[in-house]
Amino acid sequence: MIENVTIRDVASEAGVSVATVSRALRGLPSVAPATRERVEAVAARLAYVPDPYARRLSTAKNHTIIVAVPYIGQWYYSNIVTSIEALATAAGYDIRLYVASDDLQRKHFVEYVLPHAKRVDGAVLVDLSVDPDQVAPLLMRGMNVISIGPNVEGVVTIEIDNYSGAREATEHLIGLGHSRIAMLGGMPGGRIDMSIPGVREQGFRDALEQNGIPVDEDLVRNGNFSIAGGYDATVDLLASPLPPTAVFALSDEMAAGAFQAAREGGVRVPEDLSIVGFDDHEFAEAIGITTIRQPVAALGEAAMQAMLDALDGRPWTGNLELDYELIDRFTTGPANT
Amino acid sequence: MIENVTIRDVASEAGVSVATVSRALRGLPSVAPATRERVEAVAARLAYVPDPYARRLSTAKNHTIIVAVPYIGQWYYSNIVTSIEALATAAGYDIRLYVASDDLQRKHFVEYVLPHAKRVDGAVLVDLSVDPDQVAPLLMRGMNVISIGPNVEGVVTIEIDNYSGAREATEHLIGLGHSRIAMLGGMPGGRIDMSIPGVREQGFRDALEQNGIPVDEDLVRNGNFSIAGGYDATVDLLASPLPPTAVFALSDEMAAGAFQAAREGGVRVPEDLSIVGFDDHEFAEAIGITTIRQPVAALGEAAMQAMLDALDGRPWTGNLELDYELIDRFTTGPANT
DNA sequence: AGGACCAATGTAACCGGTTACATTCGCCGT
């Protein structure tokens, strides 16, 4: 077990003061070249590494940001984290992960962050609907906060137009002649709020109604945003006396579940059932799912860029809306009834 | 911008010493109940939160572990991180993410960790083949290291028997009468080493040879462990004069790419082409891919448990091997030639 | 020769906690 070698060890070994060591090793000016060289040699020989906590305690800069996501196991989130991580690392920032996997943890996010607030430069919230008054204490402590997805009062938000995306997906199905269109997604409580699922559902409903198609509440199901949830819901839908001819899933995971249910039930896609997803999950292309593409990597990059700019004292003044795109593949076709 | 409230502020406000505040707030004994109550009230009123860096600087415990993965965007890795994160959070540990997305970063992993070594309790390496002499300095500094996947000398390893898994997958195809069996995976340099892809490839080769089927090197392709790579390789394979009747992909992503290539090329699965994957990716069931199931969550949990035990002074004495399982679904069928 | 100036370096305070050790004080036994 190697004993700790501190800056004082290096100083005494090199025959200089700790201040000189600190300056020499960080490349600050006003250190004689010969001295610097000697200090560096000693530091290398002793395998000295500065203690990051001590450094952070004495400086204002922390070089750490928190990334908070609801889940990390889902494609969408892990890819956002990937792109954030890449930029963060390149800029010399560490990232600290917070997974708010249930509602409770989502509520308590601020409590988690608060202790770190003084020592973390910023937080990127991904799909986390937090109250403005929850974020306020963070902002007041000088933290930079960026949101991907939900609009949070007073926080720069990176988003796509989920409402229009859902509308376009639905109208694509309507344009193919479908009218019995199911939707997979649904808020647990049945209510529509400003969260992403809520906004997408509203787009779905408005598209139907403005095309003169009443919303059949029995076709609006909760697919839990998972493959299994989409599967279960679709199995149930297909077993009903008058099954839908199309399904709009609010995520590609649920669309894949629907696809699986159709295959196992002997229902042909797209002849008997059209499926549209949302996200353009990497597996969507392999399966051939028609979907709304989100620029996932770009969302993360933009958020991190906004963060870096803010940390450099050039905070963004407004939100950024990136473009979505309908990708027409093989799970959608003309209505067949 | 809220000014920092420190333990001294609380102390003077409550009319006690900093030591008493420290003890009171941490629930240590020998603090009078009345005093404790008063201190807590003052702390709450001032919204005092202890600075984690200062705390860590003065104590030995860090409550932080590093999780290092090659990629975070892939299902396998993000799920491992998920299960590690859950246990870590429950045990009061923070996790710090390191993404070694290219070989250079993999080599430099130790350089990244070293500065943190004093202040991090441990590291979980996921699929990171590092030299024993790279890990040695970490161990010497008292860090706990656990490896998921590759065996690292002197480090507790959690693994599945990748060799036998690959053999079983291959033999499943052979049992169905296939003999022109392609493999997707392949090491970049063409060499087989002790990494996971290398071990799986060896299982594939041995299965063929021990069943009297010579390995056709033209059927061993590099699919880059991605959907796109599996797609490209399969498109190419199917275009050859004597295409394979089966494909064993070393990951489900590549299997999905093969599936897509078959569908787009009008090649029926499994009638014309059987596909076996590896991992049991969440999308494998939706597509219906026959695959070797890895207990992903269990791998992460076991690793974190080993870590926690080691941190509690009860290090594991040996490695742990978890079971894999062949899941027979709809992408495999009898050879048709 | 003597003073001005500046580069190089050292000293010590500070960041905000924890904790070993010292101190105070009320209560007990004899």
Add this chain to the structure above:
DNA sequence: ACGGCGAATGTAACCGGTTACATTGGTCCT
């Protein structure tokens, strides 16, 4: 009445860096 004891609390050193300010010593100018 007094020494002993232990609970409650205070004092100050310490963790390992950074940095404001002081000090040193050499070069250059008049």
